[in-house]
Amino acid sequence: MESKKKLRVFVRCRDLGLSTRALTLAPDLTLRRLKLSFLPQSLLSQTLTLDSLYFCLNGKPLPDSSSLAAAGIPNSSALTLRLRLRGGGGDGGATGAESRDCYLNMYATKKPDKVDPNETRLSKWTTCALSAEPLVPPCVIDRLGNLFNKEPLVEALLHKKLPKEFSHIRGLKDMIPIHLTPIPSAADSETKFQCPITGQEFNGKYGFLVIRGCGHVLSVKALKEVESSTCLVCHKEFSNMDKIVINGSAEEVRALREMMEEERGRLKGRKEKKVGTCLSGTKHAINEKDGTLDDRKKDGGGKRFKAVDMMPAHATKEVYASIFTSSKKFDFQETFTCRSLPLGRN
Numbered sequence: 001m002e003s004k005k006k007l008r009v010f011v012r013c014r015d016l017g018l019s020t021r022a023l024t025l026a027p028d029l030t031l032r033r034l035k036l037s038f039l040p041q042s043l044l045s046q047t048l049t050l051d052s053l054y055f056c057l058n059g060k061p062l063p064d065s066s067s068l069a070a071a072g073i074p075n076s077s078a079l080t081l082r083l084r085l086r087g088g089g090g091d092g093g094a095t096g097a098e099s100r101d102c103y104l105n106m107y108a109t110k111k112p113d114k115v116d117p118n119e120t121r122l123s124k125w126t127t128c129a130l131s132a133e134p135l136v137p138p139c140v141i142d143r144l145g146n147l148f149n150k151e152p153l154v155e156a157l158l159h160k161k162l163p164k165e166f167s168h169i170r171g172l173k174d175m176i177p178i179h180l181t182p183i184p185s186a187a188d189s190e191t192k193f194q195c196p197i198t199g200q201e202f203n204g205k206y207g208f209l210v211i212r213g214c215g216h217v218l219s220v221k222a223l224k225e226v227e228s229s230t231c232l233v234c235h236k237e238f239s240n241m242d243k244i245v246i247n248g249s250a251e252e253v254r255a256l257r258e259m260m261e262e263e264r265g266r267l268k269g270r271k272e273k274k275v276g277t278c279l280s281g282t283k284h285a286i287n288e289k290d291g292t293l294d295d296r297k298k299d300g301g302g303k304r305f306k307a308v309d310m311m312p313a314h315a316t317k318e319v320y321a322s323i324f325t326s327s328k329k330f331d332f333q334e335t336f337t338c339r340s341l342p343l344g345r346n
Contacts, residue, residue, distance in 0.1 A: 013081035027069035031055050121204040140175040143260040145246050178215045197222035212242040
């Protein structure tokens, strides 16, 4: 009779990684004694105690002090031994000590949206750096390798609305017209241009250069494979100074800026020298002592040009001079009486 009263129970504990065991137990056995018999002694320590574990039947927690019969555990049922989570409600939730402001602040501050680096790269190579519109010929490039649609750039330059980052663009001389080679079958594609030699797409994955003299856009790979001092499209000669890197790195942009400033310095010095040469003619001269301009007419140093100096060999001096000026001189002197008469000079 006693064997019929015993219960067959399946005990499992997935939280501790223990395998399921089938046990035959007496109905008056308490759940606490069942834990002692089921758990190995090696698992029990200061951090893992009997109170940190509990039995549950079909998701319902069972007290340790109750027996199998009092807990209503039927025969051939499955008991699950779980870890008790520390917290205010034993479920790992809030303890009630947190302030409500922390939750409000957590949702009040909007986190910045993550920007896809591929989209940023593609937009830099397929849109205008000023208007953010798709690149449509005619297109230009500045001395630092930025791409623009020509029309919005010229309008911003005329109305003096260029951003500070493009302050190095001072006029049309700083805009270099470029020739982009379209992809024939790129109507619905985001990338619409390519290298005319290698066929590499103009999307930022490959390096591209602009030849300043002719404006053709070529890939770095094309210029490396075909070593030539002439353009591979129009065969116009160029030097290394004529190469402008498109959307280059920080070091490449720094090198282009230094080249631009050096070229502007040379051009400025050339203009100053030309102005000095023009002012050192017969009319004006530069005083070497104090750097002031002196008029040669004051000291009579300049020789005045006369037409008779270039007179032909068999020409009469008076006749030749009368062609250019009124060279005939009269001995007539006008008096007060002549002024009062209506026909005084006749």
